[in-house]
Amino acid sequence: MKIKKDRIGAAVACLILVLIMGGQRDNPDYIIYQQIFSGPFYSKDPGFGVIIQILKTLGFTVVNFRLGIALIGLFLMSITVFRLVDNRVLFYLIYGIYPFLYDVVQARNFLVMSILVFSVQFLIDPSFKHGRLYFIFAMLIAISIQKVAIAYVPFVLLTNTQILKSRKQMLYLGIPVIVFLAAEHGFVINLVTSIATSSDLTELNNYSTLNTRYGWLFFWAEQIFAYLLIVYANKIEQSDQQIVALANESPIDAVKLKFVSFMLIVNTYSFVFLPLFILDQNYTRIIRNLIPLNIIAVLIVCSRHQGELHLTKKRVILMAGLAVYQLVLLYMLFQGYQASIVDTTLNNNWLW
Numbered sequence: 001m002k003i004k005k006d007r008i009g010a011a012v013a014c015l016i017l018v019l020i021m022g023g024q025r026d027n028p029d030y031i032i033y034q035q036i037f038s039g040p041f042y043s044k045d046p047g048f049g050v051i052i053q054i055l056k057t058l059g060f061t062v063v064n065f066r067l068g069i070a071l072i073g074l075f076l077m078s079i080t081v082f083r084l085v086d087n088r089v090l091f092y093l094i095y096g097i098y099p100f101l102y103d104v105v106q107a108r109n110f111l112v113m114s115i116l117v118f119s120v121q122f123l124i125d126p127s128f129k130h131g132r133l134y135f136i137f138a139m140l141i142a143i144s145i146q147k148v149a150i151a152y153v154p155f156v157l158l159t160n161t162q163i164l165k166s167r168k169q170m171l172y173l174g175i176p177v178i179v180f181l182a183a184e185h186g187f188v189i190n191l192v193t194s195i196a197t198s199s200d201l202t203e204l205n206n207y208s209t210l211n212t213r214y215g216w217l218f219f220w221a222e223q224i225f226a227y228l229l230i231v232y233a234n235k236i237e238q239s240d241q242q243i244v245a246l247a248n249e250s251p252i253d254a255v256k257l258k259f260v261s262f263m264l265i266v267n268t269y270s271f272v273f274l275p276l277f278i279l280d281q282n283y284t285r286i287i288r289n290l291i292p293l294n295i296i297a298v299l300i301v302c303s304r305h306q307g308e309l310h311l312t313k314k315r316v317i318l319m320a321g322l323a324v325y326q327l328v329l330l331y332m333l334f335q336g337y338q339a340s341i342v343d344t345t346l347n348n349n350w351l352w
Contacts, residue, residue, distance in 0.1 A: 006086070006087065006088055006089060007082075007088070009088070009089040010078075010081075010082070010088035010089050010091075010092060013088075013089050013092035013093065013096075014074055014078060014092060016096075016351060017070070017074060017092065017096060017100065018067070018070045018071060018074060019349060019350040019351040020100075020104065020345065020349040020350075020351050021066060021067075021069075021070035021074075021100075021103070021104045021349075022064065022066050022067030022068075022069075022070040022071070022349075022350060023066075023067070023348065023349040023350030023351070024066055024104050024105075024344070024345055024348055024349055025063070025066075025348055026344045026347075026348040027104065027105045027340065027341060027344045027345065027348075028105060028340050028341070029105050029106060029107070030105075033065075033066070033107055034062055036048075036052060037052055037055075037056075037062050037065050038062050041053065045108065045144060045145055045146060045147075046144050047141055047142070047143070047144025047145040048108050048111070048144070048145045048146070050144075051068075051069070051072070051111070051145070052065070055068040055069075066107065069107050069110070069111065072111065072114070073103070073110050073111050073113075073114035074114070076114040076115060076117065076118040077113075077114045077117045077118060077292065079118055079121075080117050080118055080120065080121055080296070081117075081296065083121065083252075084121075084255070084256055084259060084296055084300060085296055085299050085300065085303070086299070086303040087299060087303055090299060091292075091295055091296065091299055094295050094299075094322065094326055095291075095292055095295060097326045097327070097330050098291065098326050098329040098330045098333065099288050099291050099292075099329070101333060101341055101342060101345055102288065102333070102341070104341075104345045105341055105345070106285075108145050108146040109146055109148065109285050109289070111142070111145050111146075112142045112145055112146045112148060112149045112289060113288075113289040113292065115138050115139075115141060115142040115145075115149070116138075116139075116142065116149070116152055116289055116293070117292050117293060117296075118138070119134065119135050119138035119139070120135075120155070120259070120262075120293060121255075121259075122134040122135040122138070123135050123155060123156065123158075123159050123262065124159070124255055124258045124259050124262050125255045125258075127251070132156045132159075135155065135156055136153065136156060139152055139153050139155075148283075148285050148286060148289075151273065151286045152289075154269065155266065155269075158262065158265045158266060158269060159262065215281065216277040216278045216281070218332065219274075219277045219281065219284045219287070220274050220277065222284075222287065222329065223267075223270055223271065223274060223287050225321075225325055226267055226270075226287065226290070226291075226294055226325065227267045227268065227270075227271070228321075229294065229298065229318070229321050229322060229325060230260075230263050230264050230267050230294060230297055230298075231264060232314075232317070232318055232321065233260055233263075233264075233297055233298055233301045233318055234260060234261060234264050236301050236314050236315070236318065237257060237260055237261075237301055237304075253304075256300045256304070257300075259296070259297060259300065260297045260300055260301060263290075263293055263294060263297040266290065266293070267290070267294070270286070270287050270290065273286045273287065295322070298318055298319070298322050301315070301318060302315045302318060302319055
């Protein structure tokens with residue numbers, strides 16, 4: 001009965017998100033997507049162009065095509081959520097706090113994130129015999145929608161348990177590079193701008209001109225906090241030993257535990273992208289797209305130890321850390337984009 005209620009609650013939560021996202025017709029990117037939908041085939045990102053053509057064939061119009069995008073993205077995301085998360089309503093609530101409002105505006109990035117959340121299961125579940133190939137195929141689709149998905153292709157190499165054991169060395173090797181680039185961020189920006197100009201890479205050049213001086217420090221702090229959150233979740237689980245113990249008696253529990261440890265490797269790998277945040281905050285989409293996966297990892301840990309009193313305090317600390325993390329990100333969104341994203345989304349939708 002409890003499971004049934006959770007499924008119903010999760011379906012209602014999804015419906016609310018669909019109505020908010022699908023009915024959005026007043027945000028900074030809406031005119032651009034309207035032009036894409038109304039114009040010829042979108043060859044710049046052919047995967048997105050194909051999706052638009054499919055929506056047109058299904059009868060979607062320039063008024064409601066975002067509903068189709070919302071349905072596709074949330075459906076893909078929900079496949080993984082329903083499989084790995086016990087308290088699905090809580091997942092949609094936390095995701096609704098952040099980064100959902102960004103996803104309402106940035107349709108292509110939302111689809112990339114949804115494909116990523118859906119396809120990660122191919123890497124952690126041994127029941128998928130060709131899981132790595134499935135993941136690569138999914139990422140090729142995502143790349144054809146938006147090139148930011150290139151950052152996730154190396155995930156196929158991160159499933160090796162030896163990488164988990166050597167993650168500290170990985171982190172230590174990256175710290176000097178990160179510190180140097182932070183100190184010399186003006187040099188890096190000029191260098192990338194020069195390369196982009198001489199190579200006629202106008203898109204990259206446009207990225208580099210959007211430097212926000214020291215605003216990148218906040219995004220570095222965001223990644224560090226996410227990393228520490230997942231480190232703490234893994235300490236609660238002690239995943240290495242438990243995966244082996246549970247592999248035979250409960251395959252789905254083993255998959256969940258492997259997911260938690262995998263997210264630790266992913267968050268370690270994500271430090272590689274910190275220098276890019278110095279160039280432009282658009283690159284922060286790389287770590288923002290990991291937030292739903294991190295939420296899933298935290299909820300897995302918390303739901304597995306509900307009856308263990310000696311872990312209650314740690315679970316409370318973990319959930320409190322996630323709540324603080326999400327609320328700070330929401331606050332920063334309000335500070336920077338209240339008029340253009342928050343107000344337009346909350347005042348223009350099909351829910352109210």
